Amino acid sequence: MTAAQRKWIDVAVIGAGPAGVAAACAARTAGAGRVVVFDRDAEPGGILQQCVHTGFGLHTFGEELTGPEYMHRYIERARRAGVEFEPGAAVFGMEKPESRGDRQSAAFWVSSARRGVERVEAGAVVLAMGCRERPAGALGLAGTRPSGVYTAGSAQRLLNMGGLLPGRRAAVMGTGDIGLIMARRMTLEGASIVGVFEIMPWVSGLRRNVAQCLDDFGIHYHLNSSVRELRGYPALEGAVVEKIGRDGKPIQGSEEFIPCDTLLLAVGLIPENELTRMAGIGINPATNGPVVNDLMQTSCECVFAAGNAVAVYDLADFVSREGERAGRNAAMYAMGRLAKGGRDIAVIPGENVRSASPQIITGTEDIALYLRVSSPIEGKCRLEVSEGLFSADLRCARPGEMNTARLKASDIASLPHYIHSVAVRVKEA
């Protein structure tokens, strides 16, 4: 193993998805000298390179783009801004940041075919590693361990980037958006989808995807149903599904055998944060991402974070926007010019709120607080941030759809000094 020392980087970004690319671009625009984006994949773009469907960019560009088109625009913009990209470079280690005078600096370890193993130092780092899919091993399925079981995203990559159809008769477990999108995609490729099974009494993906991925193609979905057992070896021959009762327990005698050669798992995404943990950065148990303040700064002051590494967002447009915030503030930090508001107020998830991000507000700039409810409210409800920071009526609130509360920096800054936390609630009107 050779360890070469390389030139100083002002802002290093780990991950070249929508969060990382937007962060890098914003860092350069804010005045950072050298900005380098590292990604282990062969080209920049992140997960969106395999998302060939449309639905990206409506908020940012006012038109519906495919994933690769959306990223193409951002990558071009970043290149013009002078961002350097290092594809094929996996970051495998991160040190606890050290103080140098009045500031910290970060160091991490990169492995690439081109340059071997290196230690890289930077004035600030933006963590933008995205998320992973919950794998089969995490589900406790009974029965055999056959081939033919894929996470929906790995099937998406095989099909859209490799041209390989995973199977001809597929069942989908879970109603995450990627599963819904893959049900449509495989149908178009000539496969049949024998059913989509959701353990909860509600769909976790967006309604739009239920309409355009399932209903449009006559694909059926079953709520309160789950896959219990896999059969067949070495290849999958079918799955046993069962009904789930109101008490959340399986209903005896409701088992049904569904013949299929493929099972797609769309049962949740988990922020990817091995590096974050190595650096000793605090993790929020509700989001599984680092605790961040409204500057997207983590508990290590030279490390910022954005995108699905922080919390799983619904839309890439939001990811890009939060990435810009992280990149701009990382650049300011590296240049020694980060002006931070005087407050440190914790955001606490209250009634019917499962998670909220950021978890700390400082009153430095106006921000969007993103939150998810724990259980759905079909009908009028009210979103409130305590101390009168925000309130709005919602037409409905569903766990699969993020809600946003816009907070004003001036309101936060002028809260009485004895206020150290605010609560977010969503309740029936």
Add this chain to the structure above:
Amino acid sequence: MERMKFLCVSCPFGCFLTAEHEGGKLTGVSGNACPAGERYAAREVSGPVRSFTTTARVDGGMLPRCPVRSRSPLPLSDFFAVKREIDGITLKPPVEIGQTIIKNVLETGVDIIASRSIPS
């Protein structure tokens, strides 16, 4: 008179609409919480259109597949036929993002374009 049931996707609320029509002309709609639902229903009963996306085979490029899409929405009823057209072609790199892959596919008036570049 015919009856159709579908979700309105004009906003995230997602009302479940029941629409009645005669030969594609809307005669009644229920379930919509706002007037946009009625406009959506009128479009749906006259024949739904959607953005069409898939991939096309590439020979000798950095990737074996290139994502493609319809330049504007296509009738949903044409999806499988358009897919067969695209399956019948093989692209030669380099492919440029936005490049027309099939002009006026199946006389629909809509082009199929590449949605990324594939260098050789």
